[in-house]
Amino acid sequence: GRRNHRGKNRGCVLTELHLNVTDLDLGYETKEELIFRYCSGSCDAAETTYDKILKNLTKKKKLVNDKVRQACCRPTAFDDDLSFLDDNLVYHILKKHSAKRCGCV
């Protein structure tokens, strides 16, 4: 689903993939599957006055160290928990593993 069409950062959107739980490489042995949703896209257009100031100060080279980062496209809310049974009949639950909403933060 493509959301977040309202703001300036239209590039930052939610994208979904149908994966095997084993594709996540978290160490589980199971045949179960999931929908993984992630946030990606650009956050170039400054969102807040803070971001605007950072951009201006960077241009003028007035920052003491220039490791300050601009906004990133990240999850602002996570999907519901995911549970699955592994090959040895043990249940596992994944929390905060998949994005629900995205934003430039």
Added chain:
Amino acid sequence: EPVLSKGNNCLDAAKACNLNDTCKRFRSAYITPCTSSTSNEICNKRKCHKALRLFFDKVPPKHSYGMLFCSCRDVACTERRRQTIVPVCSYEDREKPNCLNLQESCKKNYICRSRLADFFTNCQPESRSVSSCLKENYADCLLAYSGLIGTVMTPNYIDSSSLSVAPWCDCSNSGNDIDECLKFLNFFQDNTCLKNAIQAFGNGTDVNVW
């Protein structure tokens, strides 16, 4: 060699559940309390039962029955089916009570009392009917059976080779009530109406359930 190696209907049902937002949410909502140990117990059984009742109340039968009544051809499948309700928490207990005593505790709770009555009404076997059910309605029998999950009368599959089910009780120490106790227990364990209903769902041959 892990127990669950090949694909099967129960695995397919679990996959389908996690690809559906409602089923995924209510599944995790019962797996969490049913697998979280407390300081002195294996889990909080009351919370596990409540979440299981919610799962069967809120999730469409296509998904909830899909996991509970999936048809199996091997142990990997039947073991997964047996694990659906997290029996170590929702089903098993330190001691096995007498079935008639368990029935008495069930009757003290209005949810359990009414759901047990529904089960005896809707899964009543009748050898002369085509379906083997007096009510001739598999969907109502499956609904009544799944309605018991999350009560003290929670039933589960008792072995990996058949569709025999039972609540966590037996008929030892029944005294003079042994016949009544066996009649009660056999209504679960040896019920052709219920077995045919589960089989019809698993094979996709009962159109009324859908």
